[in-house]
Each structure stands twice: as C-alpha cells, then as structure tokens.
Amino acid sequence: MIFSTLEHILTHISFSIVSIVITIFFMTLFVHEIVGLYNSSERAMIVTLFCITGILVTRWIDSGHFPLSNLYESLMFLSWSFSIIHMVPKIRNHKKKNLFSAITAPSAIFTQGFVTSGLLTEMHQSTILVPALQSQWLMMHVSMMVLSYAALLCGSLLSVALLVITFRKNMEIFCQSDSLSFLIRPIFFDKIQYVNEKNNVLRNTCFLSVQNYHRYQLIQQLDRWSCRVISLGFLFLTIGILSGAVWANEAWGSYWNWDPKETWAFITWTIFAIYLHTRTNNNWGSKNSAILASTGFLIIWICYFGVNLLGIGLHSYGSFTLN
Amino acid sequence: NSSSPTHLQHEDVETLVEKSDSVQLLKLLKKVPKRVLGVLSNLSLAIGEMGSVAALMALGTVIEQGETPDFYFEKYPEENPVFGFFTWRWVLGLGFDHMFSSPIFLGLLVLLAASLMACTYMTQIPLVKVARRWNYLNTSESIRKQEFNDSLPRASVRDLGVILMGAGYEVFLKGPSLYAFKGLAGRFAPIGVHLAMLLIMAGGTLSATGSFRGSVTVPQGLNFVMGDVLNPIGFLSTPTQDFNTEVHVNRFYMDYYDSGEVSQFHTDLSLFDLNGKEVTRKTISVNDPLRYGGITIYQTDWSISALQILRDDEGPFNLPMAPLKLSGDKKLFGTFLPVGNTDSPTVKGISMLARDLQSIVLYDQEGKFVGIRRPNSKLPIDINGMKIIILDAIGSTGLDLKTDPGVPIVYAGFGSLMLTTCISFLSHSQVWALQDGTTVVVGGKSNRAKIEFPEEMNRLLDRVPELAQISQTK
Amino acid sequence: VESASEAGPCEEKVQAASDATQNNLFPEFPTKDINRRVALGSSVAAVGLFLSSRLDFGVSLKDLSAAAMPYEQALANGKPTLVEFYADWCEVCRELAPDVYKVEQQYMDRVNFVMLNVDNTKWEQELDEFGVEGIPHFAFLDRNGNEEGNVVGRLPKQYLLENVDALARGETSIPHSRIVGQFSSSESRKVHGVVDPRSHD
Numbered sequence: 001m002i003f004s005t006l007e008h009i010l011t012h013i014s015f016s017i018v019s020i021v022i023t024i025f026f027m028t029l030f031v032h033e034i035v036g037l038y039n040s041s042e043r044a045m046i047v048t049l050f051c052i053t054g055i056l057v058t059r060w061i062d063s064g065h066f067p068l069s070n071l072y073e074s075l076m077f078l079s080w081s082f083s084i085i086h087m088v089p090k091i092r093n094h095k096k097k098n099l100f101s102a103i104t105a106p107s108a109i110f111t112q113g114f115v116t117s118g119l120l121t122e123m124h125q126s127t128i129l130v131p132a133l134q135s136q137w138l139m140m141h142v143s144m145m146v147l148s149y150a151a152l153l154c155g156s157l158l159s160v161a162l163l164v165i166t167f168r169k170n171m172e173i174f175c176q177s178d179s180l181s182f183l184i185r186p187i188f189f190d191k192i193q194y195v196n197e198k199n200n201v202l203r204n205t206c207f208l209s210v211q212n213y214h215r216y217q218l219i220q221q222l223d224r225w226s227c228r229v230i231s232l233g234f235l236f237l238t239i240g241i242l243s244g245a246v247w248a249n250e251a252w253g254s255y256w257n258w259d260p261k262e263t264w265a266f267i268t269w270t271i272f273a274i275y276l277h278t279r280t281n282n283n284w285g286s287k288n289s290a291i292l293a294s295t296g297f298l299i300i301w302i303c304y305f306g307v308n309l310l311g312i313g314l315h316s317y318g319s320f321t322l323n
Numbered sequence: 324n325s326s327s328p329t330h331l332q333h334e335d336v337e338t339l340v341e342k343s344d345s346v347q348l349l350k351l352l353k354k355v356p357k358r359v360l361g362v363l364s365n366l367s368l369a370i371g372e373m374g375s376v377a378a379l380m381a382l383g384t385v386i387e388q389g390e391t392p393d394f395y396f397e398k399y400p401e402e403n404p405v406f407g408f409f410t411w412r413w414v415l416g417l418g419f420d421h422m423f424s425s426p427i428f429l430g431l432l433v434l435l436a437a438s439l440m441a442c443t444y445m446t447q448i449p450l451v452k453v454a455r456r457w458n459y460l461n462t463s464e465s466i467r468k469q470e471f472n473d474s475l476p477r478a479s480v481r482d483l484g485v486i487l488m489g490a491g492y493e494v495f496l497k498g499p500s501l502y503a504f505k506g507l508a509g510r511f512a513p514i515g516v517h518l519a520m521l522l523i524m525a526g527g528t529l530s531a532t533g534s535f536r537g538s539v540t541v542p543q544g545l546n547f548v549m550g551d552v553l554n555p556i557g558f559l560s561t562p563t564q565d566f567n568t569e570v571h572v573n574r575f576y577m578d579y580y581d582s583g584e585v586s587q588f589h590t591d592l593s594l595f596d597l598n599g600k601e602v603t604r605k606t607i608s609v610n611d612p613l614r615y616g617g618i619t620i621y622q623t624d625w626s627i628s629a630l631q632i633l634r635d636d637e638g639p640f641n642l643p644m645a646p647l648k649l650s651g652d653k654k655l656f657g658t659f660l661p662v663g664n665t666d667s668p669t670v671k672g673i674s675m676l677a678r679d680l681q682s683i684v685l686y687d688q689e690g691k692f693v694g695i696r697r698p699n700s701k702l703p704i705d706i707n708g709m710k711i712i713i714l715d716a717i718g719s720t721g722l723d724l725k726t727d728p729g730v731p732i733v734y735a736g737f738g739s740l741m742l743t744t745c746i747s748f749l750s751h752s753q754v755w756a757l758q759d760g761t762t763v764v765v766g767g768k769s770n771r772a773k774i775e776f777p778e779e780m781n782r783l784l785d786r787v788p789e790l791a792q793i794s795q796t797k
Numbered sequence: 798v799e800s801a802s803e804a805g806p807c808e809e810k811v812q813a814a815s816d817a818t819q820n821n822l823f824p825e826f827p828t829k830d831i832n833r834r835v836a837l838g839s840s841v842a843a844v845g846l847f848l849s850s851r852l853d854f855g856v857s858l859k860d861l862s863a864a865a866m867p868y869e870q871a872l873a874n875g876k877p878t879l880v881e882f883y884a885d886w887c888e889v890c891r892e893l894a895p896d897v898y899k900v901e902q903q904y905m906d907r908v909n910f911v912m913l914n915v916d917n918t919k920w921e922q923e924l925d926e927f928g929v930e931g932i933p934h935f936a937f938l939d940r941n942g943n944e945e946g947n948v949v950g951r952l953p954k955q956y957l958l959e960n961v962d963a964l965a966r967g968e969t970s971i972p973h974s975r976i977v978g979q980f981s982s983s984e985s986r987k988v989h990g991v992v993d994p995r996s997h998d
C-alpha cells in the first residue's frame with residue numbers, strides 16, 4: 001500500500017516541477033529573460049530524474065513485474081531515458097553541452113508532462129501481465145527498444161535543428177533576441193565579448209562574418225553530436241530487435257513474424273543504417289544526411305505510437321508467418 | 324623459300340587467333356565478374372536497395388496481407404483507384420498480398436545479399452590489407468592537415484614513441500617517421516557487421532527451406548504422434564527418427580488472477596518413444612516450451628473439448644463441446660443434451676454454454692436461462708425435471724510443433740551482429756609524427772572520441788621531455 | 798603520400814581548431830539561488846504531500862483479498878463465514894476496506910472471511926446463488942453455509958461489527974439485514990475473456 005501511495009506522491013511532484021519548468025521556459029521565450037533561472041532548470045532536471053526513477057522503482061515493487069507492460073509505463077520509461085541521456089554528458093564533464101541540453105531537456109520535460117498529465121489516467125493502475133509477457137526477455141528487449149527510441153529521437157531532433165539553422169539566413173535571432181538566448185548564450189557569450197573588446201570600431205562590419213563563422217561551427221557541432229547519438233541509438237536498436245527476435249523464438253516458435261510492430265522497427269533500423277552509410281561517403285554532405293535523420297524522427301513515432309493506434313482500427317491485428 | 328605468302332607464319336596465326344570473335348568473347352566474359360562486382364559494391368546502389376526494401380516493408384504493413392482476392396477487388400477497385408492509379412491489379416499482379424514472400428521482395432533481398440558479398444570482397448578486405456601496411460606520412464604538411472596537430476620545438480621522435488607506447492599505442496618507427504594506432508578492433512568491426520548480416524540471411528534461408536511446422540489441438544488425456552502433425556516447409560526438409568515420438572497430454576489447466584484474467588496456460592506433456600517408454604515429461608507454458616531431439620513444442624492455443632455430467636445420478640456422460648463463432652476473438656463453446664424423443668426431427672434439449680473452464684451457463688428446453696454452475700462445486704441443478712451435476716469441464720490444449728535447422732546459424736549471426744556493432748562503437752585513434760630538424764611535428768585523428776582525443780594527446784605531448792642539448796639529425 | 802585510411806562515419810570532415818574557451822556550465826552559484834531553489838523545492842514537496850493526504854492511506858482491496866480465505870475451505874471448516882463480493886473498480890468497496898479489515902482482525906479466529914471478485918467468472922455460480930445485484934455485497938453465512946442475511950452497499954461500521962458478532966456467537970439471525978446503502982451495480986462488471994496465449998499487447 002505504501003508503494004502505491006509513494007508512487008502517487010512522486011507523480012504529483014514530478015508533474016508540478018514539470019509545469020513550473022515549462023512555465024519558466026515559455027515566460028523566457030515570450031516575455032522576459034531571467035538569467036538566474038537557468039541553473040534552476042538544471043536543478044529541476046535532476047529532481048525530475050530522481051522522481052521518475054522513484055516512480056519506476058515503486059511501480060516495479062508494487063506490481064511485481066518490470067514496469068514496461070503497457071503504453072503508460074513505456075512512456076514513463078521513455079522520459080526517464082531522455083533524462084538519462086541529458087545527464088550523461090554532465091557526468092563525463094563535457095562542458096560545452098548546452099546545445100545538446102537544448103534538445104534533451106525539453107524532450108524529457110514534455111514527455112514527462114504528457115505522461116503525468118490527466119490524459120492517461122485510465123492506464124495509471126498497475127496492470128497484470130498477460131501470459132505471453134511473463135518472461136525474462138521482457139526486461140532486456142523492451143528497455144533496449146525504448147532507450148534506442150530516446151537516443152534516436154534526440155539524434156534526429158539535433159538533425160532537425162541543424163536543418164533549421166542551415167536554412168535560416170539571418171543570425172539576429174541567435175545573438176540578440178531573448179528567445180533562445182538563455183540556452184544558446186553561454187556558448188557565444190565569450191566569443192562575442194572577445195570580438196567586442198578587440199575591435200570596437202569594426203564591430204558592425206565584422207559582426208556578420210563572425211556570425212557566419214559561429215553558425216558554421218554550430219552546424220559542425222550539431223552534425224557531430226547527432227551522428228554520435230544516432231550511432232549509440234542504432235546500437236541499442238540492434239540489440240533490442242535481436243533480443244526481441246530471440247524472445248519470439250522462445251515463446252512462439254518463430255523469430256520473425258512480419259507483424260506491423262516488428263516490421264516498423266526493422267524499417268527504422270534500415271533508415272538509420274542508410275544514414276550511417278551516407279556519412280561514410282563524403283560526397284553526400286551533412287545537409288542530406290540531416291534530412292534523412294529528420295525523416296527518421298517521423299518513422300520512430302509511427303513505429304512507437306502509430307502501429308498501436310492503427311492496430312485498433314484494422315481488421316485483425318495478428319502475426320502472419322512467412323507461409 | 325620459307326617466306327612463302329601462302330603459308331601462315333606463327334605470328335600471323337597468333338594475331339589471327341587474337342582477333343577472332345571467340346577469344347574476344349572469352350576476354351569479355353572474364354572481365355564481367357570484375358565489372359559486376361564493381362557495380363554491386365557501389366555504395367549508392369546499396370543505399371538504394373536498402374531504401375527500397377524499407378519502402379516495400381512499409382507497403383506490406385499498409386496493405387492487408389493474406390486475404391482472398393475478393394477482398395482486394397473491394398478495397399482497391401478499378402473504378403475508384405487509390406491515389407489515382409493503385410488498383411487490385413497492382414496488388415495481385417506484383418504479389419503485394421503476400422509481400423514478404425513475393426518474388427519482388429525476395430529478389431531485392433537476394434540483390435542486397437549479393438551487394439554485401441561484393442562489397443566485403445572489394446572494399447572491406449582490401450582495407451584489412453591497407454591497415455597492415457604501416458602508412459607513414461613523410462611530409463610535415465600532410466601531418467599538419469590532420470584533425471589534431473601540434474609541434475614540439477625541441478624533442479625527439481623516439482621519446483614521443485616511448486610515451487605513446489606507455490599510453491597503449493602500437494608504435495612503428497622508420498627513420499624520422501613515426502606511426503602509432505590504438506584500438507584496431509574499431510576499424511575491422513564494419514566487416515564483421517556485414518559478415519554477420521550475411522550469416523543471418525543464410526540462416527534465414529535455411530529456416531525457410533528446411534524446417535518443419537505444425538499445429539494440433541489435443542483434448543486432455545489423448546495423444547498424437549509428432550510425425551503426423553509436422554509438415555515440411557521447403558525442399559530441404561528431411562524428417563528425423565525423433566518424428567516417431569508419441570506425445571501424451573496428461574493435463575491442461577489455466578492459472579488465474581483474482582480478477583479473473585488468465586495468468587498462465589499449462590500443459591503437462593509426456594513423450595513416449597517407439598517402445599512405449601516414457602522419455603521425458605514436462606509441464607509447458609507460454610514462454611516455456613519443450614525441447615526434444617531438435618523438435619520444440621510451444622503452448623499457443625486452447626479449447627474446450629467436453630463436459631462431463633451426471634444426469635439423475637447416472638453417468639458420467641461426456642458431452643462434446645463445439646466452438647460457436649462470435650465476433651472478435653473471444654471464444655464460446657456449447658453443447659446440447661437432448662431430452663425426450665431423440666429420433667424426432669425437432670428434438671429439444673438442454674443447452675450448456677461456456678466461455679472458459681470455470682463456469683457453465685445452462686438453458687432449458689425453451690431456451691430460457693436456468694442457472695450457472697462451476698464444474699468443481701458439484702452443486703446439482705434442476706432443469707425440466709432432470710437433476711444435472713456438472714462434474715468437470717475438460718479442456719484441450721493447442722500446441723505448435725517446430726523443427727528448424729537454421730536457428731543455430733541465425734543465433735550465431737545475431738550474436739556476432741550485436742558484438743560487432745558494439746565493437747564498431749569503440750574508438751580507433753591514429754598518430755603520425757615526423758622529426759623535422761629539432762622539431763617534431765605531430766598529427767592525429769580518431770574516429771569516435773572527438774573530444775577526448777585532443778585532450779589525451781595534449782596530456783601525452785606535455786610529458787615528452789624537452790631536449791637540452793640539440794643534436795642535428797639528418 | 799598515402800593519406801590515412803578511413804575512419805568511422807562520425808569522422809570530422811574539416812579541421813577544426815581546438816575549442817579553447819569553454820563556458821562554465823555550473824558557475825559559482827550565489828547563495829540567493831540556493832535559497833530560491835530550496836524554497837521552491839519545499840513548496841513543491843508540500844503541495845505533493847497535501848495532495849497525497851487526500852488519498853487513501855491504509856488497507857487496499859489487494860491486502861484484504863490476500864488475507865482472505867478460499868471459499869471452499871471456508872464452507873468446510875464448520876465456522877460461520879462472511880462473504881464479500883467486491884471489484885477492483887468499485888469505489889465504495891475501496892472506502893469500506895479499512896473497516897472490514899479491522900473487523901476481520903478482531904474476529905479472525907471465530908469467523909471466516911472470504912473475498913470474491915465479481916469480475917472473475919469462477920464466482921458466477923455464487924453471484925447467481927446469492928442474488929448479487931450491487932457491490933459491495935456482504936453475505937452472512939452460518940456454520941453450515943446457509944445464508945442468514947445480507948447487506949448491500951455502504952454500511953456503517955457498527956452494523957458490520959454487530960452482524961459479525963452475531964455470527965460469531967452462533968445466533969440464527971443477524972440484527973441488520975436487507976439494508977441497501979450506496980453501491981455500484983454488478984451489471985458493470987468487467988468480465989475479461991480468456992486472453993489468446995500469444996497475445997502480447
């Protein structure tokens with residue numbers, strides 16, 4: 001009894017924190033920037049991580065099975081993965097990760113907000129596990145899949161950011177307006193200051209070329225980071241799909257039935273394998289591979305959500321073997 | 324005279340033979356494999372193949388698979404084509420109704436496999452050879468072109484080599500040039516990835532052509548012989564001695580949660596060989612199959628076979644239960660106990676319906692609801708003057724049998740794919756150095772550790788001792 | 798001069814200068830900020846605790862059914878029995894659970910306590926037999942298994958206590974019977990059919 005109460009408390013706390021962070025974010029974006037609150041959002045992310053971990057652990061203890069058996073639990077796990085991916089660079093003490101955080105932190109916050117909001121209350125209850133899911137493979141397969149989705153989503157969002165920056169002509173919005181500056185400013189602060197100090201006279205004329213140089217650097221960084229994250233996500237996706245195939249063989253006798261969920265996971269894997277291959281060939285350029293990774297974003301959502309939603313509408317959602 | 328124009332000289336014969344068509348054809352044929360390999364190992368082609376495989380798979384999930392032709396006539400009519408051109412002719416003609424075994428899909432997979440083989444042969448294996456040649460960079464400019472570069476004003480390339488060796492690099496020195504690398508595995512992993520893919524494809528092909536499969540629904544207490552149930556799938560399927568084993572279903576039961584959902588299905592099986600000796604006995608459940616002699620038995624379905632009742636304390640009678648069709652996939656079984664004159668054409672009786680093994684609903688001769696009974700409660704019920712006691716509901720278990728020779732190969736492919744993909748994530752770093760007078764020019768690159776590599780190099784270079792006495796080296 | 802052999806797909810295409818100036822992600826935080834964070838954190842925790850205090854503390858239906866006795870065993874051991882028909886989705890059952898638990902603890906050795914989930918098809922015979930139309934439905938059985946009376950819906954703890962006490966003392970009738978309080982209709986039971994063994998939704 002105490003564990004379900006604890007889980008309830010943690011859900012409320014995490015929702016409150018998430019609401020506050022989103023409020024701060026939108027305030028900063030549209031109204032006025034408060035520089036001091038940047039650190040608050042970092043602290044909030046750490047607290048959210050602890051809350052989500054607590055929720056998952058108490059759910060595990062309360063229901064007796066690994067908390068990944070329905071959509072609610074897997075979304076919770078997804079937001080936990082986003083938080084972990086957000087935290088990892090900080091642990092390894094890479095200082096220049098503001099770019100990365102700009103993608104992972106909002107993802108974690110929005111996913112967690114969606115999960116703990118009132119939209120999914122009917123799934124909150126701990127459910128029983130159907131016979132087919134009572135296996136040790138559940139832990140490995142589904143957790144790897146959700147982790148890979150989180151990593152690949154981050155990577156493809158970074159590619160989307162890269163495309164956005166490539167296609168933006170004016171750099172004004174980055175250097176002067178308040179909108180994204182509480183995320184981006186720490187990168188450019190020193191450089192702009194340096195330029196200002198050095199060359200006050202030519203400031204206006206040099207500004208544009210300095211802007212272009214920074215933009216170029218930003219694109220390079222985004223490119224590198226998206227490639228790294230997508231490689232990691234690809235590794236997890238490979239392990240997830242293969243462990244799923246082995247599990248299917250143990251449970252139902254066939255390691256690959258072409259049912260929609262498995263097929264779409266394989267399609268996602270193929271798309272990102274193509275992405276990795278376009279990067280080995282230098283002629284393709286970073287822009288084209290970024291476009292590819294952005295389509296990967298859509299495909300992951302189809303794979304994760306779309307298949308479940310469509311499966312309700314279609315006639316018979318079942319598995320068909322190769323016969 | 325020897326140089327008579329009418330006699331052909333040896334050289335003339337040779338040139339004549341060279342120019343003749345058959346020889347030209349032979350030369351062309353020898354070039355073809357090389358050309359084909361060259362075309363197949365083109366990366367863009369491979370990317371195109373992967374893309375079209377993905378597109379076909381997506382199409383296969385959108386179009387319903389395995390339906391009757393009438394279904395496609397209805398869904399994709401010619402009068403009103405989808406997207407303006409897609410009719411049932413496309414679907415049935417190209418084999419999209421069984422997309423994942425259609426010739427177009429399988430052909431693409433074969434092409435992909437050929438590309439993989441060609442690519443591994445043409446580009447990856449030469450890569451291994453190249454890696455073995457320690458490629459020194461002999462000019463300062465080429466070293467300065469590297470990702471990371473630095474120069475040490477008063478140092479010796481030998482000292483640098485010692486420091487690098489201490490940091491785990493393999494160092495090679497030739498005169499003033501130095502080459503060092505760390506993490507060789509990271510370079511060869513892509514080859515492993517492609518070979519693992521080929522292994523998986525080979526295993527999958529073997530599964531598709533050499534396995535046996537079968538399903539059977541067996542009431543509790545009965546048996547069957549494996550060979551009767553298993554059907555060959557492809558042309559390589561050959562039965563084994565173990566196919567003569569007899570399987571006996573001792574008991575089939577379901578575990579429930581408090582709220583009535585099924586927690587697990589269990590079947591207690593005994594296997595007997597040709598002599599009637601019991602060779603193995605196991606209770607299988609959904610994630611826990613029985614393996615014997617290459618054949619695996621899975622729990623995949625269930626059914627109700629009969630109701631055992633006492634009528635007016637006589638019996639027990641076994642009434643067979645028949646499945647009644649309902650919408651959706653919830654099952655309903657029913658049986659009928661005739662009352663009165665069984666020869667008359669309009670015979671009436673008591674109907675008993677069951678959704679599971681736990682409760683039976685009874686209706687009288689007029690079809691009116693009378694009551695519900697749980698089989699093991701032994702509570703009698705009075706219908707139309709008869710006293711009925713339901714003793715037991717006997718279930719049947721649905722089993723899937725399978726033997727698959729490709730599974731070990733596919734598992735080996737899975738394991739190596741996981742391993743090599745992990746390894747390809749490791750970093751592989753290379754360092755070059757050149758002694759240029761008293762300066763050592765250092766350059767390096769790494770395939771993964773973009774951030775850590777410059778930091779590590781800076782740390783190592785700091786440790787290189789500065790030479791006090793400058794000795795000219797040429 | 799042969800250039801270096803290929804590296805992985807994340808290789809950097811252009812030479813980049815080593816990034817010298819790094820911005821400090823965690824600058825010296827002023828104490829004001831810590832205070833602000835502490836205030837925020839504690840107010841959030843207070844809100845969370847306030848919300849949680851409106852939830853049910855104590856016994857849950859799961860605890861009750863874990864402590865209950867199997868039905869067949871209860872009928873066979875010669876003691877009077879209290880049978881409660883409940884469901885997981887029934888609000889009133891959840892609210893009455895702590896009271897039932899206390900009574901159970903008090904009379905455990907003299908009276909059997911049985912919990913039957915109405916969603917379970919196993920108890921359909923009993924649902925029919927006892928005429929259960931609303932839950933929670935409390936049926937009071939004597940030591941031979943005959944029904945002495947029943948109560949449906951929300952009832953004060955006193956009534957329950959007195960009824961169980963009457964059972965324990967072996968009386969042939971219970972003081973409070975045929976009382977109907979606020980209940981949920983048993984028509985809204987959620988009967989789960991047998992799941993397909995292969996279904997993994």
Ligand code: HEM
Pocket residue numbers: 231273276277280363364365366367369373435438439442446512513516517520744747748803804805806
């Ligand atoms: C089913 C088809 C294929 C799959 C799943 C596949 C998968 C992969 C993977 C996972 C990598 C490793 C990437 C890395 O380690 O970062 C890789 C590397 C590579 N693949 Fe493929 N590949 C396929 C087909 C091909 C084909 C047909 C070619 C040649 C035309 C090819 C050329 C390469 C090359 C050159 C690399 C090396 C990149 C590097 O060194 O990292 N691949 N492939």
